[in-house]
Amino acid sequence: MTETPAPAVLSAALVSRAPKALLHDHLDGGLRPQTIIDLANESGYAGLPASDADALGQWFRDSADSGSLERYLETFSHTVAVMQTADQLSRVARECAIDLAADGVVYAETRFAPEQHVAGGLSLTEVIEAVLEGLRDGEAEAAAAGTPIRMVALLTAMRHAAKSDEIAELAVRYRDQGVGGFDIAGAEAGFPPSRHLSAFEYLRRENAHFTIHAGEAFGLPSIWEAIQWCGADRLGHGVRIMDDITVSDSDSADAEGEGATLGRLAAYVRDCRIPLEMCPTSNLQTGAAESIATHPISLLKDLRFRVTINTDNRLMSGTSMSREMQLLVDEAGWTLDDLRWATINAMKSAFIPFDERLAIIEHVVKPGYAALSAAT
Numbered sequence: 001m002t003e004t005p006a007p008a009v010l011s012a013a014l015v016s017r018a019p020k021a022l023l024h025d026h027l028d029g030g031l032r033p034q035t036i037i038d039l040a041n042e043s044g045y046a047g048l049p050a051s052d053a054d055a056l057g058q059w060f061r062d063s064a065d066s067g068s069l070e071r072y073l074e075t076f077s078h079t080v081a082v083m084q085t086a087d088q089l090s091r092v093a094r095e096c097a098i099d100l101a102a103d104g105v106v107y108a109e110t111r112f113a114p115e116q117h118v119a120g121g122l123s124l125t126e127v128i129e130a131v132l133e134g135l136r137d138g139e140a141e142a143a144a145a146g147t148p149i150r151m152v153a154l155l156t157a158m159r160h161a162a163k164s165d166e167i168a169e170l171a172v173r174y175r176d177q178g179v180g181g182f183d184i185a186g187a188e189a190g191f192p193p194s195r196h197l198s199a200f201e202y203l204r205r206e207n208a209h210f211t212i213h214a215g216e217a218f219g220l221p222s223i224w225e226a227i228q229w230c231g232a233d234r235l236g237h238g239v240r241i242m243d244d245i246t247v248s249d250s251d252s253a254d255a256e257g258e259g260a261t262l263g264r265l266a267a268y269v270r271d272c273r274i275p276l277e278m279c280p281t282s283n284l285q286t287g288a289a290e291s292i293a294t295h296p297i298s299l300l301k302d303l304r305f306r307v308t309i310n311t312d313n314r315l316m317s318g319t320s321m322s323r324e325m326q327l328l329v330d331e332a333g334w335t336l337d338d339l340r341w342a343t344i345n346a347m348k349s350a351f352i353p354f355d356e357r358l359a360i361i362e363h364v365v366k367p368g369y370a371a372l373s374a375a376t
């Protein structure tokens with residue numbers, strides 16, 4: 001993005017200090033392995049594939065590394081199994097806020113599907129309230145530790161199920177209490193966004209925000225429906241927008257994206273500044289991309305799409321915001337200016353009011369990057 005030469009190396013220490021904004025992180029995909037073990041022991045869940053934290057973490061990473069979204073999603077049965085009481089949900093949410101803050105994340109939206117957490121007898125509202133309480137506790141602890149973070153929850157409906165109307169209503173009911181918006185997730189092929197049209201129409205009537213997982217395991221029709229039928233504010237992943245971009249020969253798009261031609265849908269996404277919640281490591285695991293070096297995120301950055309960097313599932317991908325950023329620096333040549341740009345993109349696209357977004361950009365993100373630039 002910049003004309004100035006990139007520093008030779010952006011060290012891990014420097015990247016970890018950079019302020020970060022995270023729009024796409026699943027609460028049930030980010031548990032600490034030791035917490036899963038603790039909660040399984042306390043609740044009597046006997047289904048874990050390993051009893052030692054390191055081995056369990058490795059099991060999640062390996063099992064999620066299958067090249068298939070459907071198989072990737074199977075690993076969530078273990079995390080969801082230990083998120084069925086209010087205490088369990090609050091603990092996971094509190095630790096999510098603390099872990100993200102310790103990684104330099106200053107603003108995060110974490111998403112979860114309330115309907116997956118009622119097997120232990122909780123109501124949907126009890127699930128939501130337990131998560132919100134944990135997020136508030138985590139924010140307070142992070143602030144006390146000198147790493148303030150603003151946490152927002154997104155409510156997800158599972159796209160194969162039929163709860164989206166109810167979950168959308170809850171997203172509206174809790175919007176002034178820490179819920180920023182709505183999402184649909186789960187297997188994409190065979191479950192187009194338009195299945196949940198009534199939920200999206202309701203949210204639009206209510207002036208509420210939503211994002212849709214689209215263009216991850218399925219291509220342009222899914223992205224097109226998400227935007228043009230459903231009216232999504234943002235795209236979860238959206239990596240397959242590449243199917244509507246022609247690069248004249250594979251190496252010819254230069255650092256400004258010259259040499260690339262956009263189809264109508266890609267042009268619309270760029271023209272309307274529709275944010276892309278991109279999750280590089282997750283895409284390698286589900287087969288949506290081949291390598292970090294060739295991941296579409298870099299071409300989309302050069303073409304000035306509204307690109308953001310995200311973790312998706314920190315447990316399944318063994319990742320963090322710092323790691324995702326560092327991979328882009330080391331393997332795709334991203335600079336500190338690029339990281340700053342993507343962070344501001346994310347803040348501009350956040351599901352909090354405009355004045356609050358601006359305050360974080362002006363008072364946290366820009367000064368943070370200025371201090372890092374001065375240090376390089």
Ligand SMILES: O=c1[nH]cnc2c1ncn2[C@H]1C[C@H](O)[C@@H](CO)O1
Nearest residue numbers: 026028076111112113156185186213
């Ligand atoms: O990357 C993803 N694509 C589609 N669905 C996903 C992805 N990561 C997690 N999920 C699902 C599994 C979780 O149980 C659910 C709610 O967070 O969302």
Ligand SMILES: [Zn+2]
Nearest residue numbers: 026213236312
């Ligand atoms: Zn996701």
